Amino acid sequence: DTGVSQDPRHKITKRGQNVTFRCDPISEHNRLYWYRQTLGQGPEFLTYFQNEAQLEKSRLLSDRFSAERPKGSFSTLEIQRTEQGDSAMYLCASSPPRASFNEQFFGPGTRLTVL
Amino acid sequence: GENVEQHPSTLSVQEGDSAVIKCTYSDSASNYFPWYKQELGKRPQLIIDIRSNVGEKKDQRIAVTLNKTAKHFSLHITETQPEDSAVYFCAASPFSNTGKLIFGQGTTLQVKP
Numbered sequence: 001d002t003g004v005s006q007d008p009r010h011k012i013t014k015r016g017q018n019v020t021f022r023c024d025p026i027s028e029h030n031r032l033y034w035y036r037q038t039l040g041q042g043p044e045f046l047t048y049f050q051n052e053a054q055l056e057k058s059r060l061l062s063d064r065f066s067a068e069r070p071k072g073s074f075s076t077l078e079i080q081r082t083e084q085g086d087s088a089m090y091l092c093a094s095s096p097p098r099a100s101f102n103e104q105f106f107g108p109g110t111r112l113t114v115l
Numbered sequence: 116g117e118n119v120e121q122h123p124s125t126l127s128v129q130e131g132d133s134a135v136i137k138c139t140y141s142d143s144a145s146n147y148f149p150w151y152k153q154e155l156g157k158r159p160q161l162i163i164d165i166r167s168n169v170g171e172k173k174d175q176r177i178a179v180t181l182n183k184t185a186k187h188f189s190l191h192i193t194e195t196q197p198e199d200s201a202v203y204f205c206a207a208s209p210f211s212n213t214g215k216l217i218f219g220q221g222t223t224l225q226v227k228p
Contacts (some may be wrong), residue, residue, distance in 0.1 A: 004158075033215065042121075042204045042218030043159065056213045091158070095214060102147045102214040106158040 002026065004094050004107035012113045013082055020078045021110045025094030032065055032075050033104060036060070037089040049075060082114045117142050117209045121219025129227050133193045136222045137147030141186070148181060148188050151204045153221075159204060163190070195226045202204055 005024045013019050025032050031049050035043035046065070048056040051072040062065075064082075069075040080084055089111050093104040118141040128134050140148075149164035165172045165179045165188065172179050176195075181188045188207075192199055202223050206216040 031214065035216075040221070042119075042206070042221050043216070045217065048213040048215055049131075056211070056215065057120045102208050102216075103149070103161060103164065104214070104216060105161065106151075108158045 002101055004092055006092050006107040006110050008110055009108060010111050012115065014115050015082055015084060017082055018078065018080045019082060019112065020076055021090055022093030023075045025073070026105060029094035029096050031095040031107070032069060033093045033095070034075070034077050035091040035093065043091055053081065072074055084114045087112055087114045109115055117217045119207050119217050119219040121205050121222060123222060124220065125223045127225045128195055130195060130197060132195055133219065134195055134224055136190045136205065137218050138186065138189070138205035139187050140207040142207065142209040143186060145207040147208035148179070149191050150179060151208050152201045152207065153204065154201045185202060188191060197226050197228050200224055200226045207227065
């Protein structure tokens, strides 16, 4: 499968624990996005990377959230001191270089449940 | 702020009928408008998109129209089939260097055989 992959697919954790998710974008896609989707809603933008640089963060991304893309390939999203309100599907998307416009291709997501 | 409104929230049609989903956006500088189809438990799949310099685009049974003046765009599905049943999301990309997408709330389309 040459699409966007995410790991793990499901994560159940207790309130207060830290969790980390990984996203592997499509090869040669230098643009990477994280979104959060709650039940019955559309995805909400969290943050954007171009290569290894984090160029935009949503105000939804509290100081408990941190994302990295150290080598400009895979990315990680960490949530510290999880809260029940963090329960959601976390989606990663990647996009080819600007010349190919803005098509974003989504991964299968990581479903987080905070007990 | 940036916002996309999508209607209706649910839509039920008979197989073979047409379906229309409408979206409005707030940022007049938005320049890219994709539509995604999401089946239960699956990832959103890009089905069609349109850029601000085009008024209409068609791909087989699906088409999208854009009215920049009204800040309004629509998805049209003709000759619907049961496999078209899914949640459809519209999105708009506000003018920025990032290409982030602002999504609508989604429309659950049910096509009855």
